[in-house]
Amino acid sequence: MAASTSSSSVSSPGVTERRGIPATSFVEDVETYLKQSGLDVNSSLSFLQERLQQYKIVEMKLLAQQRDLQAKIPDIEKCLDIVATLLAKKGTGEALIADFEVSEGIYSRARIEDTDSVCLWLGANVMLEYSCEEAKTLLQKNLENARASLEVLVADLQFLRDQVTITQVTTARVYNWDVHQRRIRQAAKET
Amino acid sequence: MQQGEGAEAQVTWEDQQNINKFGRLNNRFHELEDEIKVAKEANESLEDASNELILSDEDVVRFQIGEVFAHMPREEVESRLEKMKEDASKELERLEEEKESVLAQMAELKKILYGKFKDSINLEED
Numbered sequence: 411m412a413a414s415t416s417s418s419s420v421s422s423p424g425v426t427e428r429r430g431i432p433a434t435s436f437v438e439d440v441e442t443y444l445k446q447s448g449l450d451v452n453s454s455l456s457f458l459q460e461r462l463q464q465y466k467i468v469e470m471k472l473l474a475q476q477r478d479l480q481a482k483i484p485d486i487e488k489c490l491d492i493v494a495t496l497l498a499k500k501g502t503g504e505a506l507i508a509d510f511e512v513s514e515g516i517y518s519r520a521r522i523e524d525t526d527s528v529c530l531w532l533g534a535n536v537m538l539e540y541s542c543e544e545a546k547t548l549l550q551k552n553l554e555n556a557r558a559s560l561e562v563l564v565a566d567l568q569f570l571r572d573q574v575t576i577t578q579v580t581t582a583r584v585y586n587w588d589v590h591q592r593r594i595r596q597a598a599k600e601t
Numbered sequence: 602m603q604q605g606e607g608a609e610a611q612v613t614w615e616d617q618q619n620i621n622k623f624g625r626l627n628n629r630f631h632e633l634e635d636e637i638k639v640a641k642e643a644n645e646s647l648e649d650a651s652n653e654l655i656l657s658d659e660d661v662v663r664f665q666i667g668e669v670f671a672h673m674p675r676e677e678v679e680s681r682l683e684k685m686k687e688d689a690s691k692e693l694e695r696l697e698e699e700k701e702s703v704l705a706q707m708a709e710l711k712k713i714l715y716g717k718f719k720d721s722i723n724l725e726e727d
Contacts (some may be wrong), residue, residue, distance in 0.1 A: 436614050488667035495666055507672040509663055520669070571628065572621040579620060583612055586721075 428569045429562075431468060434461060437580050440587040451588040458581045465574045472567050479560045486553045493528060493549060497542050500524055610718050623710045623724060626703050633700045640693040647686045654678060 425433050437443040444454060499506050506522040528545045529537050540548060654662065654675070662678045663670035673681075711724050 436617055438614070439611075492667045492669075495671065508666075509670040509672075511668065517670075568625055571624060575621050575624045576617055579612060579617060 429566055431465075431566065431570055431573070433569075434573045434576050434580075436576060437583065440583050444584070444587075451584060454584055455581060458577055458584070462574065462577050462581075465570060465577065469567070469570055469574070472563060472570065476560065476563050476567065479556055479563065483553065483556050483560070486549055486556060489530075490546065490549045490553065493542055493546050496522070496525065496528065497546065500526075500542070610721065616714070616717065619710055619714055620722075623707060623714065626707045626710070630700065630703050630707065633696055633703065637693065637696045637700065640689065640696055644686070644689045644693055647682060647689055651682050651686065654682065 427433055444451065447454065449457065496506065503524055505524065508520050508522060509517045510520055512518045525542070527539050527541050529539045530545055530548065531537050660675055661672050662675055664673045664678050664681065665671075714722055714724060
């Protein structure tokens with residue numbers, strides 16, 4: 411039963427890490443794995459648990475980053491909407507009349523004349539004036555970057571979750587192998 | 602996943618990859634459920650807005666763009682709403698289709714994994 415035909419007990423899918431997240435190697439055969447690592451079952455199980463905890467910490471961090479990006483994207487889209495509306499109004503000579511929130515629950519009316527420029531909040535208490543066209547280009551670039559970052563982040567999370575699943579399965583297999591061994595020893599004693 | 606009672610079936614790399622894939626699909630399924638809920642609410646809001654617009658007889662409507670309410674002629678608001686409703690409904694359809702596909706793939710994987718591991722594996726929601 412333990413005579414496995416594979417030459418090594420640990421096979422790697424070819425990826426050892428992804429953007430700082432270490433990959434966990436797949437265990438082909440539990441017995442060979444335990445012999446090679448020189449650990450007994452309990453130490454092996456705690457090592458795997460520790461790994462799991464480390465992965466969980468990284469997962470929390472990535473999920474927080476994902477939430478931030480997911481909040482940022484609709485904000486950028488709203489800004490683009492306004493700039494597009496202003497650009498559309500430009501030729502007409504009409505002013506844009508808008509009701510805006512002065513304070514919570516209090517609104518006031520603003521008259522936005524035909525304008526060539528808008529100010530963009532760049533963060534860190536900095537606001538910069540741009541022409542409408544430049545603003546549109548900048549916002550679109552920011553939107554694309556945010557979407558691309560989100561894609562990479564989602565792929566990172568998938569990779570991480572795979573490593574967590576592999577670690578969980580390995581834990582179960584080591585545990586089961588131990589239970590099996592105990593049963594065999596028990597049966598041997600009784601005969 | 603539960604721990605089996607000294608399972609005999611060996612877990613190969615292919616099995617592990619199937620298990621990983623099932624995990625990914627399950628996560629995606631839950632994300633989709635949330636996204637579908639949001640999309641449905643968006644569709645309803647737009648429908649309500651459309652109905653309110655029909656009922657009201659104002660010529661100038663305050664339409665929300667970003668954080669402000671811009672004064673817009675009724676026709677423009679109508680056409681904008683129509684476009685938004687169309688986009689929202691397409692988005693909902695796309696999400697529902699993806700959900701169906703994910704469920705189908707999960708069912709396939711369940712067949713394969715239960716076939717090999719029977720009681721030693723648990724792929725149900727707890």
